[in-house]
Amino acid sequence: MTLISEFYGQFYGFMELWPVRRKCKHDPDLFCYICGCFTTSKQGLLYKHFQNYQTENRLIKQITFLSLMRNLTLFTEDPETSYPTQDAAWDRFEKIFMALSGLITYAPVFKDYVYQGLKELYKDNIMYLELRVGQSKAYELDGTTHDRAWSLEVYRNITEQFRSNHPDFIGSRLIFSVHRSLGVSQVKQAVQEAIEMQRKYPDIVAGFDLVGREDTGGSIWYFRDALSLPSEIKTQLSFFFHAGETDLDGTDVDRNVLDALLFNTSRIGHGFALVHHPLAKQLSKTRGVAVELCPISNQVLKLVSDLRNHPAAVLMSDGHPIVVSSDDPTLFGTTGLSYDFYQVFVGIGGLSANLGTLKELAMNSIRYSSLSPQLQDEALTVWKEKWNKFVADNS
Template sequence: MVFWGEDETVRCLEQPFNVEVKCGEGGGGEVPLLKGMLAFFNNTDSAPEGFRLPEDLRREEGGEGVEFKRELRSLLVSDSSLKGMDSGEAWEFFNKIFVRVGPAMAYRNFYEAYLRNTFDVHREDNVQHVEVRALCGNNGLGDLWDFGGKVHRGGEVIDVYRRALREYQESVDSDFTMKLIVSSLRVLDEKTIEEDVEEAVGLWQQNGDIIMGFDLVAEEDPNHRTLDYLDVWVKLKEWEEREGEVLPLFFHDGESNDRNNTNVFDAVMLGCKRIGHGTNLYYFPVLYDAIKEKGTVIEVNPISNQILRYVDNLELHPVNGFLAEGFNVVIAADDPGAFGYAGLSWDWWASLLAFQLNVKSLKTLARGSLLHSGLEGVELNRALEVWEGNWQQWVAGRVEVLNRGGGGEGGD
């Protein structure tokens, strides 16, 4: 069902999805109901006031409900209205999309279907390996639910990912692979993050075949700095020294235009294997030698960076400097569905044009995506073997096209 009441009303949802859902601390807080919010219910009688069946809304409009679908899409996908916004305003719109789709995404059956669709979209886009930041923590973060009242959390959520991948490998493509980065939110307090890191460590130890590390996500500038959780990282390092294990970190840091945002310092000092975004890294050249020495990888999300107003002109994206410095760089897509596109090709196309990449650069970046992934050992070797075969096939196809153009009648 879809909430189709006032554009922004606020109401406490006491049991919106037939499972116990606390609204803020002690159950007395408020959860925003935004127009366009999607959710599943046992029946229409169990839905809070304002939720309507999409087919009813289409029927009321008549025909195919084109206007309803257009308005719903405008609430779930960014559009040109973001062009005149600054980063804070764009994030405000962006965050509302997550609020609107969150209830539906928490329904296990729907989420499994979403994962299968994700695999299909990327495979059709010639992506053979995906890495997903999976919210998973205490206080209900990342939990999934069933209509029977069953709530899946922690390892059970990881099992949902594992099952979806296994079924896809068995039925569609045995060489398609996925890894997870268990994630929490930097909007949360230090105590909660400490608990979530402990949760991530346990999940990683029990599911090392699919979980590759830990991250903190959400908008950086108005929320907690990485340094605000210093005691958490100190305790993590103490645990690592005692146990002889190291939980890999993949922090979203430096997604900012603020030279006072020094999260990239902490990412480097904490030994992050990859830094998500890192757009303000150019303010801190003192880190460059350490990044090259450690082999730290910079994840670049060009379309997201532009839509969220961190880079107005992609030709001036800081990654050009990072590539010139010899940094390890990977090109990724950041929440493309919320930005109105699917897969990875659009980010690569934007990079090809804006960064003036040649074939050698494309090959280096594409192969590097696997070398800097969470794949290891036999899995990595197989992935590289599959990729090399696909690359050679692609090159042969381009050569054939060129030869036809050069050797055929009228060609030059």
């Protein structure tokens, strides 16, 4: 079974793949989920690869890396040609998500993926994160799948393992997310599951969100019956809605920012259209509903080309609460948060941005998190110690 696992890691980027359930030739009672493009016959690429594979072959390594970059990220030397429209960029963006899902939900890979993600974020001086997780379930090579509770236990255990090795790391929490292309009944079922998981794992489940392109997916109002479930059964479920990730104006899409506030969202993801709705802008500021600002994502998906024209500049000048998010950094060819912080500081903050701007943005990440007030205070204490050391070391 190591063969199949290694195969995914080496060749996934070369072409469109789809899983096929086949009998394992080594064990007739076992089924394997493998790529439908390859065979293990002497004519198959998989066979040829493992007959001739040399670990130290630099050419193979380089080809593999370039293939992965080409097929599993949006990175390109000429974005204007590769993605001439928002439709083209989004089509590529969502296809990559679909392709990656089968890779990272293989149970052993999933565990390594979570730990490696924490390592990369910690290396970028990130002390705490809130991660949106989808509906895909982890699977084994024999075709069995694990339920949601299994995945949550993995997140919890690996986070605790990571904290034991990195005592200044505060932790992570998860936001259940479903794609807005689903039907109302499916979203309602997902909301019910999120409620149940939050009851069982209140320490790691932060809330619920709808993800996917707003221009083509269902609006928050479209899913109102599903999203009303927590209040109907008199229970709590925090919302962290993607809302206003669009340059449309006067449609149900940009009005998502209003509906998000009607459902008492804790934060607004992207909020690109928020400035078009003065009432929603004022209401979110008064309530302390922060906008999750994702500058690189907004550029890649063609909402804005010059960040000096990003509507968040208006929000920053008005003192609206803002936190910086990297959205999907791996798909954009970046890591961590530093790149997005730089873009916000230089492009959106303008000439008036200074060291205090960076300090405020970093502190906002804790202030507007889903952590309890007590844990926020503890996190801010740790962060301030690190900040003071950073300033002292660079003065």
